[in-house]
Amino acid sequence: MIATKSLCPTCYKEITGLVSYNQDSVWMLKDCPEHGHFRAKIEDSIPWHLICRKDYRNNIYNGYMIDVTDVCDLGCKYCYRPLNDAGHRPVKELVIEAKSYRTFVPFILSGGEPTMHPDMPVIIEELVKLGPVSLLTNGVRLCDKEYLDALIKSGISTDGKYLNIVLSIHKESGGKDLEFLGLCRDNGLKVASAIFVIDDIEEIDGIVETYRAFKDALASVRIRSAARIWNEDKPDGKIFVSSIINYLAGKGQIEIMADALHNNKTSYGNVLFEKELTFYPSCWYDAANIDLNDIACPPYYKAKDGSVNNIVTSFLVNERIANANN
Numbered sequence: 423m424i425a426t427k428s429l430c431p432t433c434y435k436e437i438t439g440l441v442s443y444n445q446d447s448v449w450m451l452k453d454c455p456e457h458g459h460f461r462a463k464i465e466d467s468i469p470w471h472l473i474c475r476k477d478y479r480n481n482i483y484n485g486y487m488i489d490v491t492d493v494c495d496l497g498c499k500y501c502y503r504p505l506n507d508a509g510h511r512p513v514k515e516l517v518i519e520a521k522s523y524r525t526f527v528p529f530i531l532s533g534g535e536p537t538m539h540p541d542m543p544v545i546i547e548e549l550v551k552l553g554p555v556s557l558l559t560n561g562v563r564l565c566d567k568e569y570l571d572a573l574i575k576s577g578i579s580t581d582g583k584y585l586n587i588v589l590s591i592h593k594e595s596g597g598k599d600l601e602f603l604g605l606c607r608d609n610g611l612k613v614a615s616a617i618f619v620i621d622d623i624e625e626i627d628g629i630v631e632t633y634r635a636f637k638d639a640l641a642s643v644r645i646r647s648a649a650r651i652w653n654e655d656k657p658d659g660k661i662f663v664s665s666i667i668n669y670l671a672g673k674g675q676i677e678i679m680a681d682a683l684h685n686n687k688t689s690y691g692n693v694l695f696e697k698e699l700t701f702y703p704s705c706w707y708d709a710a711n712i713d714l715n716d717i718a719c720p721p722y723y724k725a726k727d728g729s730v731n732n733i734v735t736s737f738l739v740n741e742r743i744a745n746a747n748n
């Protein structure tokens with residue numbers, strides 16, 4: 423067994439977790455003095471867990487996520503963030519936060535839907551003075567070429583062609599996300615990445631089709647298994663990283679990447695697909711199986727108690743606060 427740090431899924435206090443190999447899968451065993459014994463699966467595949475431990479890296483990908491607004495124009499099935507209309511944060515406040523955490527760049531602007539903020543071009547213009555800026559968006563507003571050009575001019579692209587944009591794909595957008603990819607393809611633009619959230623392994627078929635249709639406009643694709651974390655009430659049936667990798671292997675040639683730029687974790691993989699595109703399969707830990715030592719690394723996010731942690735850890739802090747308030 424491998425000792426690590428974890429959380430009690432009832433009180434969220436830090437406790438010792440033991441990682442155990444049981445037949446073909448990897449499990450987390452832990453005991454809370456107040457709430458008893460817990461057992462949860464970490465991964466379906468022992469070989470994948472061993473690969474990640476052997477090639478241990480200190481981060482997943484760099485970045486510090488900043489929520490610029492609480493407003494969103496969609497209500498997606500699997501969203502970790504509760505919907506509300508608390509409003510937009512002042513630009514000055516965002517600049518102050520960015521200055522405090524500039525060592526964690528790039529700044530990843532999120533929300534809510536960040537493009538709902540009326541001062542988004544100004545925010546980008548101010549923050550790029552401090553470091554690189556990336557935008558996590560559903561792409562709805564970016565279908566407006568004039569608006570997209572304003573963001574490019576403000577600094578979301580350094581060369582006018584490669585966009586530091588992570589596009590979150592959702593059925594709830596009514597096809598606007600794919601319309602945005604088409605706009606990029608037709609104008610010689612390339613998006614840094616597109617994120618697809620799945621709750622059925624066969625949804626990868628459609629993701630591969632989308633990649634093939636828009637590969638000229640995509641630098642990479644992230645496939646995230648829907649999780650039960652914070653507000654994201656995923657049904658039982660977690661899809662682990664190894665399962666996504668194995669399914670991709672059935673759709674085309676793959677290669678596991680492990681170099682200075684690609685950092686494999688139990689919950690996050692790096693796969694070269696058909697020798698031309700990087701897929702990043704991910705399966706977030708939850709309170710039941712989190713390995714705090716494994717993800718004591720970027721990307722970072724400020725939780726509602728003011729602490730700055732790995733993004734998944736901060737989501738669990740927010741989950742604890744939300745549960746305490748209910």
